[in-house]
Amino acid sequence: MLAGCGAGFDATTNQPYAPNEAQVLIEKGAYGTRGIHIPQAFILGPDPGAQLAWRGSAPVYLNILNKSGTPDTLQKITASNMGEVKITAPIQLPVGRLVNTGKPTPQIMLESIPKSLRGGESIKLDLQFANAGVVSLHVPVVTRSREYKDYPPAPNATPAPTPSPTPSATGEEATEEAH
Numbered sequence: 001m002l003a004g005c006g007a008g009f010d011a012t013t014n015q016p017y018a019p020n021e022a023q024v025l026i027e028k029g030a031y032g033t034r035g036i037h038i039p040q041a042f043i044l045g046p047d048p049g050a051q052l053a054w055r056g057s058a059p060v061y062l063n064i065l066n067k068s069g070t071p072d073t074l075q076k077i078t079a080s081n082m083g084e085v086k087i088t089a090p091i092q093l094p095v096g097r098l099v100n101t102g103k104p105t106p107q108i109m110l111e112s113i114p115k116s117l118r119g120g121e122s123i124k125l126d127l128q129f130a131n132a133g134v135v136s137l138h139v140p141v142v143t144r145s146r147e148y149k150d151y152p153p154a155p156n157a158t159p160a161p162t163p164s165p166t167p168s169a170t171g172e173e174a175t176e177e178a179h
Contacts, residue, residue, distance in 0.1 A: 034132040035068025036093075043110060044154050045119040045141040052117040058154045059106035060085065060125070060139065066093040073130040074101075082123045083113040093129075102151075119143035 031037060040063040046052050066072050072093045077085040088107045093099055101107045110123070121141045126134050142148055 032067060033135050034129075035066060035070075036072070036127075036129060036132045036135050037065040037067055038135075038137065039063050039065065039098075041125075041137060041139045042148075043123060043139055043141045044106075044148060044151050045117050045121075045143050046154055047144045048119070050118075052113060052154055054114070054116050055112050056117075056155065057109050057111045058113065058117065058141070059102065059151075060108040060110055061100075061102035061106065061151075062108065062127075064091070064093055064099045064101070066095055066097070066099075068132060069095060070131055071095055072132055074127060075130055076128045077108065078126045078128075079110060080124055080126075081114065082110070084111050085109070085125070086111055117141050 040061070042061050044059050044061060052058055060077070064074065074087070074091040074093060076087060079085050086109045091099060091101060091107060119141050120143075122138045123141065124136060124138050126136045128134055144151060144153060
């Protein structure tokens, strides 16, 4: 059997990217949607090896650039069936200025998450802007490691359970043999 796949020379999958780049905002070969550019978006998950608890919370970090020519406002965010998104106040987006929603402290929190998160998942967020309307993107959940290790820990993160030895069928503890 022979199988193949092709995506073309300009496919997003042919370009290097960081997992927190909002690649979904490339429309018709141009970056951005209705003047809204989001060069970085991520949900800060737990430390490596831990998990965010069921019904827990996680901060959402967005860098937003308004290139529409008119000031705009991020009014609300919804996350489908993945919890409730709280914004401390509507986020003002002046023209031509990069706005970081996580500094000095996170302004956006994903709350009441209906399942445990470990990192590596992606959550669809619908961002409601006053002028640009709804902009949808899939935002990755990243673990608090490498370049994210200095961010404050996500609330309600719990350590992953420690694996324990499993007894074998004969009642003896399973061991690894050297080969």
